[in-house]
Amino acid sequence: MIGLIELHSFIDYIQLEKNYSNLTVHEYDKDIEQFLLFLEREGVSHLNEVEYVHARLFVTTLYEKKLARTSISRKISSVRSFYKFLHKEYNIRDEAFQSLYHPKKEEKLPHFFYEEEMEKLFEANKGTDLLSLRNMALLELLYATGIRVSELISIEMSHIDKSYGIVRVMGKGRKERYVPVGDYALLAVEEYVEKSRFKLMKYTSHSFLFVNSRGHHLTTSGVRHILNEMIKKASMHTTIYPHMLRHTFATHLLNNGADLRSVQELLGHSHLTSTQIYTHVTKEHLRKTYMNAHPRA
Known part of the structure; x- marks a missing residue:
């Protein structure tokens, strides 16, 4: 299979230099290996030969397998990071995945306990x-x-x-x-x-x-x-599932007056956008409270 040496170098890089967790490293390894097998089936003999058309076709195969959008998005990110590393370390072109769009996220509200x-x-x-x-x-x-x-x-x-x-x-x-x-x-x-x-x-x-x-x-x-x-x-x-208690923690804090920035810090989210999903939950909670309590709702 092509790219195995480069893959091993990349895995060492994210494990030793970036200090990623074992679970994250395993996901990267699995995602990129899947991409390398796809390239082999397509007759691509070198990583430098990959074009935008290959990237699009790879994503199409993921959709055909009926994978969740979050899984597809993660695989795109994995291969994009891999190619960014290849460009830096081996001077391999990385344009193919740079212009590839992530699938639109499915709006799923987190489940929580009252x-x-x-x-x-x-x-x-x-x-x-x-x-x-x-x-x-x-x-x-x-x-x-x-x-x-x-x-x-x-x-x-x-x-x-x-x-x-x-x-x-x-x-x-x-x-x-x-x-x-x-x-x-x-x-x-x-x-x-x-x-x-x-x-x-x-x-x-x-x-x-x-x-x-x-x-x-x-x-x-x-x-x-x-x-x-x-x-x-x-x-x-x-x-x-364990994450429900994390969702419950955030939802109860917001319902009882905590500000979004504080909740972000407590959850350890790098970006506020990750925390904002809980505002949708609290709005829904308020709407249900209103519908149940207002005499003319």
């Missing part, structure tokens, strides 16, 4: 056994901070400062930020650490805050399983 639903979730999952204490700390922390699950499972014991009520998290692109933590979450984490974590870690030793039933470092799939079990326990007829 405040009464969160109360029901918390109430149903109270308990004093080892795993209930851990689960409550996990739920409280996700809701209190709006952090991503990848950020949650990376938290170490030393990252939580109880005196200042903050947690240090490592976000996308290895960007570090400090997020405030409310009293409910701090108390839940403290109770979990004092009464549960040490006992769960009877045969293991590491510094990560959240552990599984055998004391090992909790994984993202482990968090998904825990949240699904908590939903079942609350008899809530809905699906849950």
